[in-house]
Amino acid sequence: MPALDPSIITKLEVFRLPPRWLFVRVETEDGLVGWGEGTLEGHTEAVEGAFDALRDQFVGWDADKIQDIWQHGYRSKFYRGGPVLMSALSGLDIALWDIKGKKLGVPVWQLLGGKVRDRVKVYGWIGGDTPEDVVRGAEVRKEQGFTAVKMNGTGSVDWVDSPSVLGDTVDRVKAVRALGLDVGVDFHGRVHKGMAKQLARSLEPFSPLFIEEPLLPTQPDEIADLSRMVSIPIALGERLYTRTDYRPYLERRAIDIAQPDVAHCGGISELHRLASYTETYDVALAPHSPIGPIALAACIQVDLTAPNFVIQEMSWQIHYNQGADLFTYLKDSSVFEIQQGYIRAPNGKYSPLLSLCLSHPSYAGPGLGIEINEELVRETAIRHQGEKPWRNDIFHGPDGAFREW
Numbered sequence: 001m002p003a004l005d006p007s008i009i010t011k012l013e014v015f016r017l018p019p020r021w022l023f024v025r026v027e028t029e030d031g032l033v034g035w036g037e038g039t040l041e042g043h044t045e046a047v048e049g050a051f052d053a054l055r056d057q058f059v060g061w062d063a064d065k066i067q068d069i070w071q072h073g074y075r076s077k078f079y080r081g082g083p084v085l086m087s088a089l090s091g092l093d094i095a096l097w098d099i100k101g102k103k104l105g106v107p108v109w110q111l112l113g114g115k116v117r118d119r120v121k122v123y124g125w126i127g128g129d130t131p132e133d134v135v136r137g138a139e140v141r142k143e144q145g146f147t148a149v150k151m152n153g154t155g156s157v158d159w160v161d162s163p164s165v166l167g168d169t170v171d172r173v174k175a176v177r178a179l180g181l182d183v184g185v186d187f188h189g190r191v192h193k194g195m196a197k198q199l200a201r202s203l204e205p206f207s208p209l210f211i212e213e214p215l216l217p218t219q220p221d222e223i224a225d226l227s228r229m230v231s232i233p234i235a236l237g238e239r240l241y242t243r244t245d246y247r248p249y250l251e252r253r254a255i256d257i258a259q260p261d262v263a264h265c266g267g268i269s270e271l272h273r274l275a276s277y278t279e280t281y282d283v284a285l286a287p288h289s290p291i292g293p294i295a296l297a298a299c300i301q302v303d304l305t306a307p308n309f310v311i312q313e314m315s316w317q318i319h320y321n322q323g324a325d326l327f328t329y330l331k332d333s334s335v336f337e338i339q340q341g342y343i344r345a346p347n348g349k350y351s352p353l354l355s356l357c358l359s360h361p362s363y364a365g366p367g368l369g370i371e372i373n374e375e376l377v378r379e380t381a382i383r384h385q386g387e388k389p390w391r392n393d394i395f396h397g398p399d400g401a402f403r404e405w
């Protein structure tokens with residue numbers, strides 16, 4: 001079989017979009033277009049700057065050389081890694097996989113070696129900073145077809161806080177479990193060591209799917225201690241970038257579930273490698289994705305191929321949506337239709353006729369399996385030009401001291 005003709009990158013664009021997303025569009029001289037997502041909530045301008053450097057470096061390169069571009073993007077500068085540079089590289093990497101799939105007419109999961117499952121289990125976010133969030137959010141998710149949800153364990157919490165915090169968290173978890181839903185509890189790094197062990201112990205009787213970021217991701221030894229203390233699986237990883245960052249958590253046997261974010265960890269390339277790397281430690285994979293549709297589509301492609309995959313985060317009709325949600329920029333959102341807690345694998349084929357006759361997804365095409373409404377993306381980006389990007393809240397205690405968000 002003859003070698004493929006190169007697909008030379010001619011254009012690399014980024015679009016800042018509500019609610020807090022950064023889409024990447026890569027075009028090649030043979031007319032292929034790939035989409036990626038480099039959303040890094042709270043640091044949008046910094047990632048845009050990092051993209052400027054990637055544009056300077058990679059326009060003129062062959063888009064087929066995904067791994068060569070990844071290596072150069074990661075290693076060719078003296079300083080490397082971290083959220084900003086890795087989010088920019090992630091956006092580019094995802095777009096290159098989309099291009100390669102479209103060029104060859106296959107979904108990305110085919111390029112990664114084929115599926116090991118036909119459906120991907122998903123969970124939805126329900127908030128949890130306030131008690132009223134939780135039950136209302138869980139009921140909505142259940143109606144949407146989810147069988148599992150994730151909630152924040154606590155709101156703002158002091159280094160060592162009142163025991164009433166424990167009781168409030170347990171009540172909220174019990175209320176969600178009473179609806180027949182499985183629930184992951186995200187401590188969000190808000191809880192410090194003294195409270196974390198109490199909180200984890202108090203949740204044990206209610207069997208959460210996992211507790212997430214029980215401590216900040218700078219504490220591998222302390223998280224490992226906690227892991228030996230409680231029976232609930234420990235999940236962590238949205239704030240880790242590349243295999244190197246995961247290494248201390250795996251070597252210390254600190255985590256049971258790895259949660260890399262495809263838009264921060266190094267894209268589809270590194271998420272796929274992380275799946276294999278974590279598997280060797282008997283650690284499950286549950287990619288983090290409270291962001292946009294391109295990141296979710298990229299995760300699903302890897303989830304389908306990873307034997308240790310367990311569940312995928314999916315943020316739908318999110319609380320900070322600012323007029324846009326997961327489906328806004330998609331031409332056909334039925335590719336993410338949830339049936340009894342699962343999304344089915346995109347088949348890589350266009351089937352508009354089937355769509356009309358059988359209400360099947362009309363588009364689950366090659367590459368990432370989604371079709372972006374480019375006109376809306378361009379128009380929205382222009383309309384919001386000059387606006388300040390999304391920022392997270394800042395928590396202070398009653399004494400005025402800073403608390404983790």
Ligand SMILES: [Mg+2]
Pocket residue numbers: 186188212213238
């Ligand atoms: Mg989290």
